Amino acid sequence: MANNPDRHSTHSVRIRDVTIGGGAPVAVQSMTNTDTADIDGTYRQVRELSEAGSEIVRITVNNDAAAKAVPAIRNLLDKSN
Numbered sequence: 001m002a003n004n005p006d007r008h009s010t011h012s013v014r015i016r017d018v019t020i021g022g023g024a025p026v027a028v029q030s031m032t033n034t035d036t037a038d039i040d041g042t043y044r045q046v047r048e049l050s051e052a053g054s055e056i057v058r059i060t061v062n063n064d065a066a067a068k069a070v071p072a073i074r075n076l077l078d079k080s081n
Contacts, residue, residue: 018055030054036066036073043076 012022020027030049034042036059046057061067 015056020056027055028053029056029058031058032060034059036060037063037069039069039072039076042069043073046073046077047080 009023010021012019012024018027030052032042032045032049034045036042042059046059049057059066059070059073061070
């Protein structure tokens, strides 16, 4: 990629072992399309996206049920590694 003088510099941010911004290489990001309250379905989709090469997988937390599901999804992901 050629230097583009119109680009502004950004701060780098680490998300676990992935750095974004600050001149870091582009990170592949994905987003689930499941209902986050569906713990098993969201867990499966996160795993599939990760196995397909996504370095960061985002999920929607748009209501209380989705927020309550996040710790269970995280626990399943931690156990699967």
